[in-house]
Amino acid sequence: GAVVSQHPSWVICKSGTSVKIECRSLDFQATTMFWYRQFPKQSLMLMATSNEGSKATYEQGVEKDKFLINHASLTLSTLTVTSAHPEDSSFYICSARGLAGGGGVQETQYFGPGTRLLVL
Amino acid sequence: AQTVTQSQPEMSVQEAETVTLSCTYDTSESDYYLFWYKQPPSRQMILVIRQEAYKQQNATENRFSVNFQKAAKSFSLKISDSQLGDAAMYFCAYRAPNYQLIWGAGTKLIIKP
Numbered sequence: 001g002a003v004v005s006q007h008p009s010w011v012i013c014k015s016g017t018s019v020k021i022e023c024r025s026l027d028f029q030a031t032t033m034f035w036y037r038q039f040p041k042q043s044l045m046l047m048a049t050s051n052e053g054s055k056a057t058y059e060q061g062v063e064k065d066k067f068l069i070n071h072a073s074l075t076l077s078t079l080t081v082t083s084a085h086p087e088d089s090s091f092y093i094c095s096a097r098g099l100a101g102g103g104g105v106q107e108t109q110y111f112g113p114g115t116r117l118l119v120l
Numbered sequence: 121a122q123t124v125t126q127s128q129p130e131m132s133v134q135e136a137e138t139v140t141l142s143c144t145y146d147t148s149e150s151d152y153y154l155f156w157y158k159q160p161p162s163r164q165m166i167l168v169i170r171q172e173a174y175k176q177q178n179a180t181e182n183r184f185s186v187n188f189q190k191a192a193k194s195f196s197l198k199i200s201d202s203q204l205g206d207a208a209m210y211f212c213a214y215r216a217p218n219y220q221l222i223w224g225a226g227t228k229l230i231i232k233p
Binding site: 032034038042043044046049091093095097107108109110111113114 | 153155157162163164165166167170172211215218219220221223224225226
C-alpha cells in the first residue's frame with residue numbers, strides 16, 4: 001500500500017518551453033502533497049506544499065510563477081515548470097501524505113520515483 | 121528551529137555484518153515523528169522505519185531497528201545482516217508539526233562483498 005506514481009520519469013526539453021510533471025497517489029487519498037528538488041549528492045529541498053483545493057504554499061526563494069502547482073483532487077497534483085531554462089535542470093520528487101487511516105499514511109510522506117528534467 | 125544532523129557522510133560494512141548510522145535532531149516539541157528513508161541509485165525514496173516520539177519502544181522492521189533516545193535527541197539506525205541491496209543513501213528526517221520533513225544531509229552506505 002501507499003504507492004505514489006510520478007510521470008514522466010525523464011523529460012528533455014528546449015529552453016523556453018514548459019514542462020508538466022504529474023504526481024498521483026494510487027491507493028490512498030492524499031490530503032497533502034509536497035514537491036521537492038534534489039541536487040546531486042544532496043538532501044531534498046522542499047519547494048512547496050499543496051493541499052487539495054487550496055493554493056500551494058511555496059518555500060522562500062521558490063518562484064511561484066515559475067513553478068506552478070495544482071492539487072485538483074485527492075489523488076493528483078501537478079508541477080509545471082514554466083519557461084524552463086538550463087538552470088532548472090534537476091531531479092524533482094513529489095510525496096504524498098494520506099487522510100486519516102490505518103498504516104500510518106496520515107503521519108508519513110510516501111514518495112514518487114522522481115522526474116529527471118534536462119533543459120537544453 | 122528544528123534541525124537534523126547526520127555526522128557520517130559515508131559508512132562501509134562487510135556483507136552480513138551489522139552497521140549503525142547516527143542521527144541527532146533538535147526540537148522543542150514533545151510529540152513528533154522520526155523517519156529513516158533509503159535512496160538507492162534509482163533515486164526512489166523508500167521509507168525504512170518510522171518512530172513515534174511518545175512511544176518508548178524502539179521501532180523494528182525486519183533487519184532494521186532504531187535506537188531512539190528522546191532525552192538525548194538521538195535516533196540511530198541499525199542494519200543487521202547487511203545485504204548488497206542495502207547499499208544506498210540513508211536520510212534521517214524529523215516531521216515538523218506542519219507535517220513538513222526536516223532532513224539530515226544523508227549517509228552513503230557501502231556494502232563490501
